[in-house]
Amino acid sequence: MILHDFIHFPARDPKEGHRSATPLELMFDLASVIAIAAAAHGLAHAVEGAHSLQGIIGFLCSFFMIWLAWMNYTWFASAYDDDSTAFRILTMVIMFGALMLAAGINAVFANERIWLALLGFVVMRLGMAVFWLGAARAHLERRKTALRYAAGIVAMQVYWVALVVFVPPTAAMYLPLFIVGAAGELFVPVFAERHGTTGWHRHHMIERYGLLNIIVLGETFIAITAMIQINDGSAFPDPALLWLAVLSAVISFSLWGLYFTDEDHLSGDEMGHALLWGYGHFVLFAAGAATGAGMLVMLQVVDHSAHVELRVAVLATAIPIAVYVGTLWLIRDRLHLDGAWQWTLPVIAGTILLIGFAAPQMALELIAVLLVLTALVRRRLTLQQKEMSHD
Structure with a gap:
């Protein structure tokens, strides 16, 4: 019962006036800055070292992970940010995941198994799944949508873990399978919002x-x-x-x-x-x-x-x-x-x-x-x- 009351995120009015970015959101952006800088540095290092193709692939893969986590959090916060203690704590957990992802980006460019980057990404994504479960508890009108988001996110994390564990980054199928995973992540909102759209603030x-x-x-x-x-x-x-x-x-x-x-x-x-x-x-x-x-x-x-x-x-x-x-x-x-x-x-x-x-x-x-x-x-x-x- 305590957990039910704690992780409970009611919907915000998408038409409310004077809605602007919160200090928490700006702090979240700061965590993303570190990861983006690491990805850009990796690209520059690869290109100036005459490894352009490898650098471009590594950059796009790492940037996708950073951007996806930022994007999903941003749209969710627009619809459900209630500035509660639970919301702040979960946001900070996701921020820490972003910093872990930033610390592990070098492995993406080195064609090594991306254990640390994967861990950071999964932390970020599972944090989002918990967010959606909280929205499902509080916003009964969009309960099915929120549960679909949570289920889709969790399913994709199983996919990512399986990819990194069972397919070496030097394998010919690694990049195609990564692209499949990216497409799956992008499909989650399409899959979820078929049962009602969330009320984000334009x-x-x-x-x-x-x-x-x-x-x-x-x-x-x-x-x-x-x-x-x-x-x-x-x-x-x-x-x-x-x-x-x-x-x-x-x-x-x-x-x-x-x-x-x-x-x-x-x-x-x-x-x-x-x-x-x-x-x-x-x-x-x-x-x-x-x-x-x-x-x-x-x-x-x-x-x-x-x-x-x-x-x-x-x-x-x-x-x-x-x-x-x-x-x-x-x-x-x-x-x-x-x-x-x-x-x-x-x-x-x-x-x-x-x-x-x-x-x-x-x-x-x-x-x-x-x-x-x-x-x-x-x-x-x-x-x-x-x-x-x-x-």
């Missing part, structure tokens, strides 16, 4: 996703800071590295400007739209973090300490930038803009890719200018839409 979700976008773009700040650092006793940073830092900062600020426009990202609460927006951000977030990793590779190349040529470093930066811009169109602009302007971001994404492949010597300069112009144009389009809506 503006709260927009804020939460925006905050994580700032976090992933923060990986570019780590690279920029490293470029400016003075390590040889000089009185001033190396001019070439300082110029690289300026270009990287312009790119980072422009990506921020492209994402944060005045119109809402999530324009409705339909299940299909919410899934596309929520899941589509996995690609955008991964691309943002990978951009920071690419900038670190650029630093190593300019500093003559990498094992790859300039073209590889440029592509390691240009490709994720293009993916970021293209994904932003998919989840937002194609729904908010009309006419020819609707295709602005896909054209820009394609142009960035072309620059990366065709003009590596001047690529960052050209990409920086292009992104600044795009951010200014996109801002102007937003202002025009606001003016039209007020007429």
Whole structure:
């Protein structure tokens, strides 16, 4: 009876006013920051060491685990966060799992069995299962939905444990089976919400996703800071590295400007739209973090300490930038803009890719200018839409 009363999470009103991120959610994001930084560092190290394919696979696998746990917690908190002691304790348990995952990410890139990362991930996911059981107790209208969430999450953890225990990471079937597991995790919300959708708060979700976008773009700040650092006793940073830092900062600020426009990202609460927006951000977030990793590779190349040529470093930066811009169109602009302007971001994404492949010597300069112009144009389009809506 005590446990029943303790783990008991009633639904929140999805229409309540002035809903914003809580200090607990921000603390949760901080735990995710550590894991994201570990994944981005692993990608940069692999690419500059001429192991790009292995690094990309390791990055996507590790980032998926981080993002999935963050995403599930964020949507649940939007619907059921009652700021109770039980909610806080379970959140902190999941945070500790995130830190364990961060500590074990090196094994993902080294093609070793991911015991520590798996343990951290399972802790995070089982914590979510307990959350859903608490929601099932308190929210009888969505009891079946909550129980389906809990059952689906537990079933997937059995799958992950079996995969890591019985299939070595060097086996040919390991990656396909990992992809199957990822698909299974993504199917859990689809499976659960067939019996009634949970009442998440739209503006709260927009804020939460925006905050994580700032976090992933923060990986570019780590690279920029490293470029400016003075390590040889000089009185001033190396001019070439300082110029690289300026270009990287312009790119980072422009990506921020492209994402944060005045119109809402999530324009409705339909299940299909919410899934596309929520899941589509996995690609955008991964691309943002990978951009920071690419900038670190650029630093190593300019500093003559990498094992790859300039073209590889440029592509390691240009490709994720293009993916970021293209994904932003998919989840937002194609729904908010009309006419020819609707295709602005896909054209820009394609142009960035072309620059990366065709003009590596001047690529960052050209990409920086292009992104600044795009951010200014996109801002102007937003202002025009606001003016039209007020007429």
